[in-house]
Amino acid sequence: MPASTALLSRADLDFLLHDWLRVGELTDRPRFAEHSRSTFDAILDACADLAQDRFAPHNRRNDTDEPRLVEGRVHLHPEVRPALDALAEMGLLSATADHHVGGLQLPHVVHLACAAWFAAANVSTYGYAMLTVANAQLICALGSTEQVTRFVTPMFEGRFHGTMCLSEPQAGSSLADTMTRAHLADDGTYRITGTKMWISGGDHDLGENIVHLVLARTGADDSGVRGLSLFIVPKFLVEDDGSIGERNDVSLVGLNHKMGFRGTVNTVLSFGDGTHRPSGSAGAVGYLIGAPGEGLAQMFHMMNAVRLEVGACAAALGYTAYLKSLAYARTRPQGRRPDAKAAHLPQVPLVEHADIRRMLLAQKSYAEGALGLTLYCARLLDERDTAVEPAERDRAALLLDVLTPIAKSWPSQWCLHGTSLAIQVHGGYGYTRDYDVEQHYRDSRLNPIHEGTHGIQAIDLLGRKTSMLDGAGLEALDEEMRRTVATASQLGPELSAHAADLDLVRARLTEVTKLLHSHPEPITRLANASIYLEAAGHVVVAWIWLEQLVALGDRDDAFARGKRSAARYFRTYELPRVTPQLDLLASLDRTTVDLNPAWL
């Protein structure tokens, strides 16, 4: 399958899934009993082929021929729908769902590996599937049986698609300021009015219906996030027999035109402005999920899954950009080595230059570190849901809580940097639209923004995830790292060195975290939350790399040597960034706090 290897490395996925994360062991559990290594392999093979054959070919055209608004309706590039239909046909939209709703009961960790193939091939087209799956999973988990039948089943079949509607024009990151309102109608449904912004997939021509999950206020105006509830608001009402009914009062206000990620249409939607009022309704018809006032918590059920997927998509973009720049560096002759510069000698391939190798190793360390981290988290999802002992489930949930902001942000930051290095390896060619890497770079720039910005993740990690339950999440993570360090310290000089370097910053991170949490002023405590997020991210990824080194065992082929080189790069070039960051945090620096904005 040489064509597919251009998108991702199947050898690496096999290593990560099987040699490291021992995904095969999951098949001992009842939920996954119908699966085996060979069904996992077959699904990955099929995804790789589909990604290569139906997703990759129109990736560039998704960018050049972006979604158009024609007479109030969004038209996507014509190659998007067949690709998504093929994906639905394979059952991938319900891959992780229960058998009883038509799902495949695939482990999350295998599903995330599948997702990475599609994201590497065409992240914009895959975006529609990702949103639909996340939406359907939320309704499955929190909605009524009737809601599942009415909305989820057609989503799993690829006939309906899903969105998440949180942000508003006046409230991007600040959900407490949500102004969209929901009023209870006589029939027990709700009427939704308000404007939602940054809605990916808010309108398109892909299927029969679009299922919006809308966060709206049922409580008083000043009730903050406690007054928010979550609603299903379909574009078309759905009759009891499942047929498409009247148009609901959801209208498309306009499109946002982005720098990248252009194939995933981004919209402004108006709910209940009377444009498409269904009979007898003032406002868009919405169906409450669960109980009123639980909207934010419910939304986070979806949000956490999506944040992990954003991390995986970021990793996939960084990975495919790495492989493309590697292929270029191997074949493009340019210049000579410093010890053999004579002009009569032939030029050497770019990959012979130390600086090019540095950029390739950096990319590899980011991409394989990021993919490893996100797969590890997906494996935790499976532990949380299916581990035999309840204590193991709780522990997995705890680790997931603390790792999710890192799994979202770290790949978003560093794999973006990786795509920039991929451009640099290509030289001037990389800056042209004749090569893929410039699009990967532009697409990647969205990742630190959407689904909670870098700064929001930072506050989530430092202000919430590391302090909740008396710091139990961070303690669990610290324990995992110590365990790996202890194992690796017995495994020869390279692993011992990595373990020792990791152990120093691990201990320091714990110490600094305690110092910050003990500070009385929230402003000072959180002032450098982003630096904290970045330091913690590098520590965690150094640990993920040590885990991979341990999993390599005695293997000594080219693959293992490449892994060791990338791990060594990460330890010697990247990990040392952490100490000055922790020093800054420990100093409780107030530069930003004391600044008067009038001075800028």
Next chain:
Amino acid sequence: MPASTALLSRADLDFLLHDWLRVGELTDRPRFAEHSRSTFDAILDACADLAQDRFAPHNRRNDTDEPRLVEGRVHLHPEVRPALDALAEMGLLSATADHHVGGLQLPHVVHLACAAWFAAANVSTYGYAMLTVANAQLICALGSTEQVTRFVTPMFEGRFHGTMCLSEPQAGSSLADTMTRAHLADDGTYRITGTKMWISGGDHDLGENIVHLVLARTGADDSGVRGLSLFIVPKFLVEDDGSIGERNDVSLVGLNHKMGFRGTVNTVLSFGDGTHRPSGSAGAVGYLIGAPGEGLAQMFHMMNAVRLEVGACAAALGYTAYLKSLAYARTRPQGRRPDAKAAHLPQVPLVEHADIRRMLLAQKSYAEGALGLTLYCARLLDERDTAVEPAERDRAALLLDVLTPIAKSWPSQWCLHGTSLAIQVHGGYGYTRDYDVEQHYRDSRLNPIHEGTHGIQAIDLLGRKTSMLDGAGLEALDEEMRRTVATASQLGPELSAHAADLDLVRARLTEVTKLLHSHPEPITRLANASIYLEAAGHVVVAWIWLEQLVALGDRDDAFARGKRSAARYFRTYELPRVTPQLDLLASLDRTTVDLNPAWL
């Protein structure tokens, strides 16, 4: 002039030029005797107005309506020509040139400040002027009187435009592999044949003629860079009376379509392929500049000036993106402070959040540090050319040699990062094409690539500039830094702290440089040249910031407090990056050297 302050800060330029670099003192020298602070101010005012009125309005359209190839000729956006004509009308194309060739004899440092305004407004349109000026300056310095009259005068008048033709499809960074050939014809002119790649401004509809400066081989095929000579190859031959003659055999092969910087057309040119053969010529007619075999050294005359301008353009893009994100952060309400989160309180402007302030201070420290560095270098150009004592001229030349790769690379790297932070401050809006910052980000991504990539600058600095003349360049720079440290150490706690931190890394940089230069193997010595460039860059910019702090004196207004905050940010958040980089260099790490590419 409030409209202009949106592009750059005139208050900062006045501070940098006058309070710090004491540009007024230049007017004591014969070359600048006709100038005064008020002529400098008037020229800056005029440039600011012109940039705002004629350059900024079509910046976005340069991007959306990029140059088109119609029937073999390039058509630029129609607003480009009037903007450049107005610039020529003001005499700015010959701003720094001698009076006897029609120049204004403006100091380089003032001219670079003017350039920054145009780059902030519209870097793509300004690109044509920059190339023309650099080309004309080279012919003025190295060409014959007759070449100056024939080609430079019309360039200064804005009737002809200039290019530099170095790269070829098979040789981007590797000029030793130049294949374009020049043969001496019977009439003493040359015939040029070959293909040149990445030629900015290689064809367009701006004026009457295009003057290509072409690097071509007169020596044997394997003569490397020693066999290269430099030629004037006009698109149209120019008659003795200055009128436009026959078409020369330079033909446009195609355009490169870039991610950004789109308004500056980038071309592939073919010389001497017979498409436009002038009577009796086989090959494009070229005129040798100076003597054969001096091409590379001559090209560097132009290249060094252009590298400094690239640094200044990078700084200008970072600066204007900073000001735009600052304006946004001041007006956009979003969320609440961590110590006053109640939902009934109004939202606060973004600038109230510590993380937003961190991103703004980072941008400010990059932009004002980069602009300061490039203006300092331009001031050195003036010293090199006009200092009273020959020893001072030599010293300025020495400092310029060692600072040029940093002045090109540091702004290119960090102001690109600044534009990324400008996007982040805008949140989702910054990722849309409705705001300017995404274009500034895409435009900026070219800077670490063109006119010598980051890696090429790194080898220039570590392999050449810091070792030449027994390290005299670095020693001179070190002396300057020590002098500033000594002064600043007497000026209170904040300056002393900055001086002490700078002094530590300064001494360490010198020590590590000596260690590297003493290493016998060039491959190991140069393996981490890029890390060296980045470490040296942060040390130098920390010094530039200390220089600015000293220049502030007792001033204690909002401007001075803003400068101090940015300097403090740079010292506490940025400068600590250097120590791990120097540690890595001192370890003579061989990760990249020992890598077998087959492992990747």
